[in-house]
Amino acid sequence: MNYSDSFRDKELVQGLARRIAELTKGLDKPLVFMEVCGTHTMAIYQFGLRSLLPPQVKLISGPGCPVCVTPNSYLDRAIALCRLPDVVITTFGDMLRVPGSSSSLMEERAKGADIRVVYSPLDAVQIAARNPGKRVVFLGVGFETTAPTIAGSILAAEAQGVTNYFVLASHKTMPQPMAILSADPELQVDGYLCPAHVSAIIGADAYRFLCEEYKVPCVVTGFEPADVLQGVELLVRQALAGESKVEIQYSRVVRWEGNAKAQAMLADVFTPFDAPWRGIGVLPGSGLRIADKYAAFDAELAIPVQVEELKEHKGCLCGEILKGKVSPFDCPLFGGKCTPESPVGACMVSSEGTCAAAYKYGR
Amino acid sequence: MNNDLILLGHGSGGRLSHQLLEELIIPQLSSVPVAGQNDAALLNIGGIKLAFSTDSYVVDPIFFPGGNIGDLAINGTVNDLAMMGARPLCLSVGFILEEGFSKEELARILASMREAAEAAGVAIVTGDTKVVPKGKGDRIFINTSGIGAVEHNLQIDGASAQVGDKVIVNGCIGDHGIAVLSAREGLEIDSGIQSDSAALNGLVTSLLPLGSALHVLRDPTRGGVATTLKEIALQSGVTVTLDEKSLPINPGVKGVCSILGLDPLYVANEGKLLAFVAPERAEEALAVMRRHPLGEDAAIIGEVTGTSSGKVQMETVVGGVRGVEMLAGEQLPRIC
Numbered sequence: 001m002n003y004s005d006s007f008r009d010k011e012l013v014q015g016l017a018r019r020i021a022e023l024t025k026g027l028d029k030p031l032v033f034m035e036v037c038g039t040h041t042m043a044i045y046q047f048g049l050r051s052l053l054p055p056q057v058k059l060i061s062g063p064g065c066p067v068c069v070t071p072n073s074y075l076d077r078a079i080a081l082c083r084l085p086d087v088v089i090t091t092f093g094d095m096l097r098v099p100g101s102s103s104s105l106m107e108e109r110a111k112g113a114d115i116r117v118v119y120s121p122l123d124a125v126q127i128a129a130r131n132p133g134k135r136v137v138f139l140g141v142g143f144e145t146t147a148p149t150i151a152g153s154i155l156a157a158e159a160q161g162v163t164n165y166f167v168l169a170s171h172k173t174m175p176q177p178m179a180i181l182s183a184d185p186e187l188q189v190d191g192y193l194c195p196a197h198v199s200a201i202i203g204a205d206a207y208r209f210l211c212e213e214y215k216v217p218c219v220v221t222g223f224e225p226a227d228v229l230q231g232v233e234l235l236v237r238q239a240l241a242g243e244s245k246v247e248i249q250y251s252r253v254v255r256w257e258g259n260a261k262a263q264a265m266l267a268d269v270f271t272p273f274d275a276p277w278r279g280i281g282v283l284p285g286s287g288l289r290i291a292d293k294y295a296a297f298d299a300e301l302a303i304p305v306q307v308e309e310l311k312e313h314k315g316c317l318c319g320e321i322l323k324g325k326v327s328p329f330d331c332p333l334f335g336g337k338c339t340p341e342s343p344v345g346a347c348m349v350s351s352e353g354t355c356a357a358a359y360k361y362g363r
Numbered sequence: 364m365n366n367d368l369i370l371l372g373h374g375s376g377g378r379l380s381h382q383l384l385e386e387l388i389i390p391q392l393s394s395v396p397v398a399g400q401n402d403a404a405l406l407n408i409g410g411i412k413l414a415f416s417t418d419s420y421v422v423d424p425i426f427f428p429g430g431n432i433g434d435l436a437i438n439g440t441v442n443d444l445a446m447m448g449a450r451p452l453c454l455s456v457g458f459i460l461e462e463g464f465s466k467e468e469l470a471r472i473l474a475s476m477r478e479a480a481e482a483a484g485v486a487i488v489t490g491d492t493k494v495v496p497k498g499k500g501d502r503i504f505i506n507t508s509g510i511g512a513v514e515h516n517l518q519i520d521g522a523s524a525q526v527g528d529k530v531i532v533n534g535c536i537g538d539h540g541i542a543v544l545s546a547r548e549g550l551e552i553d554s555g556i557q558s559d560s561a562a563l564n565g566l567v568t569s570l571l572p573l574g575s576a577l578h579v580l581r582d583p584t585r586g587g588v589a590t591t592l593k594e595i596a597l598q599s600g601v602t603v604t605l606d607e608k609s610l611p612i613n614p615g616v617k618g619v620c621s622i623l624g625l626d627p628l629y630v631a632n633e634g635k636l637l638a639f640v641a642p643e644r645a646e647e648a649l650a651v652m653r654r655h656p657l658g659e660d661a662a663i664i665g666e667v668t669g670t671s672s673g674k675v676q677m678e679t680v681v682g683g684v685r686g687v688e689m690l691a692g693e694q695l696p697r698i699c
Binding site: 004008009010013014045046047048049050051052106107109110111119225226339340341351352359360361 | 368369621623624677683684688
């Protein structure tokens with residue numbers, strides 16, 4: 001048995017599920033916990049964890065899939081850029097299918113745009129170095145887990161004198177949206193399963209203010225089935241005892257102070273800004289844009305382009321789903337007008353989106 | 364959204380491919396509905412039963428660990444015939460070459476085609492070669508068509524799965540897709556995984572003595588085991604329940620999949636078959652497979668647990684239950 005298999009041990013996982021059932025036996029109102037990270041959403045569906053939990057524990061999915069919270073306006077700008085004859089768009093694969101106001105990158109690729117899927121932003125820098133006559137734009141989306149690698153690509157381009165590499169940056173940061181959700185009177189969250197790898201960068205201390213201001217338990221939780229259920233058990237115990245503190249379940253990776261080196265890179269290359277979140281709106285200080293001293297690498301400033309007028313898709317409940325207020329099955333478009341092949345909302349696009357996970361594993 | 368264009372996902376073997384067949388191709392060209400389609404057509408010509416199949420190969424890169432586009436083009440069509448229980452007799456080969464393609468690489472591809480055909484016991488009897496201007500093709504595309512003799516009276520068909528059937532796979536899943544992916548430029552993962560590209564007609568011959576206990580044979584190529592099982596469940600109107608812990612998966616494939624966020628159930632195979640066998644003969648079928656060089660890691664991975672409108676579900680390693688759907692769009696690596 002390898003190391004990660006030990007966190008998928010059936011006896012261990014079912015033992016945790018039994019303990020959660022015993023702890024919550026007789027509760028007349030279910031405890032509602034939100035997993036904020038898309039990888040948690042996937043793990044919960046992929047391993048069928050909901051089917052192991054008692055009805056007294058309800059898991060809802062929050063705004064933790066980076067593709068899903070990327071707004072139409074960003075996609076529209078990326079699409080406008082890819083239509084320029086000398087622009088090569090480089091991106092992680094998930095972004096291809098995300099619908100903008102009237103098109104998607106996948107459609108533009110079929111029409112002839114030069115759009116390449118890369119596995120690391122450093123590959124995009126290499127493409128730029130090999131194609132000096134092209135302007136190579138990397139689509140920089142994601143949370144604090146991906147942002148340091150993109151900061152690294154800008155530093156690498158600078159060090160190698162690659163001047164035709166640009167980043168269209170729309171990074172999001174945690175935990176600001178969790179504060180917005182905690183303050184929402186329509187939403188009663190009894191605790192958060194805090195993201196695993198984001199927390200490895202920002203540190204578990206980042207969640208303390210949530211516990212203090214909103215009296216909500218926070219447990220930084222790993223992605224394996226036993227991790228998730230142990231995270232749930234810790235949340236149940238806090239909720240039943242009326243406590244609200246930060247705990248680290250994922251102690252094999254996450255420290256209270258986080259990764260100082262990655263934090264320093266982020267502070268050097270990026271500047272916090274008021275970022276727009278799909279379905280949630282503009283949240284103060286919740287995103288990272290490229291800092292002024294690296295403005296030459298900022299695609300938005302360096303490559304002016306006419307962007308089409310913003311159109312939101314009617315009937316799509318992505319916003320409410322991202323806030324955990326409704327489940328994908330409540331959306332009138334789910335599985336009919338909106339499927340992974342022809343998604344209306346971003347939650348259906350990314351493999352980590354709540355709707356895509358529900359479509360693939362949950363029906 | 365614009366639905367007028369062919370997207371890459373239309374060639375994925377998943378739901379979009381099915382849609383294209385259902386909405387555009389089959390209404391124009393075939394009287395057999397998509398749900399009745401098998402890997403090869405069965406023909407009865409003057410009392411002689413034949414299987415007939417065709418397939419085109421556009422794999423990128425053309426050379427990958429464990430094979431190349433040439434042996435793939437032979438094995439793929441041989442396997443489509445074998446899945447009807449047919450004995451492959453002869454193949455045609457069509458090449459579309461791009462101007463500027465290297466003769467040395469073509470010679471290597473031809474050599475492995477010859478070897479693969481010999482290994483499968485099939486003759487290449489006719490062919491065609493076209494060259495397109497540089498930039499109008501991608502180095503080399505190959506089409507092969509094949510004819511096989513059907514020498515049994517069994518009903519081996521995607522629509523023949525029955526409640527109680529055991530689902531058997533002849534070895535580790537996902538090897539081909541991961542071998543190709545790790546050889547792709549820009550990824551360069553040294554996974555040590557080799558493609559499983561192989562002709563399965565010999566293995567099928569050893570299964571035919573199971574007679575009427577052998578209900579379905581199908582090779583889970585594009586779209587992987589999940590998509591193929593979903594097709595069979597839909598065709599037969601049954602529920603298939605998989606047992607995740609019994610899925611044979613190479614640790615290297617597991618590793619690459621977890622790095623890239625892929626699900627091995629959706630990754631392509633080129634030397635695997637899924638057999639639906641009546642429960643009383645399932646252990647015997649498993650033993651037959653394990654004695655064959657292409658079936659050493661064979662395993663019973665699930666069973667048909669009821670009738671339905673075509674449901675596939677899986678009991679996960681931790682004892683939870685989840686649904687299994689067809690591949691949607693392309694399998695895209697995840698972002699974080």
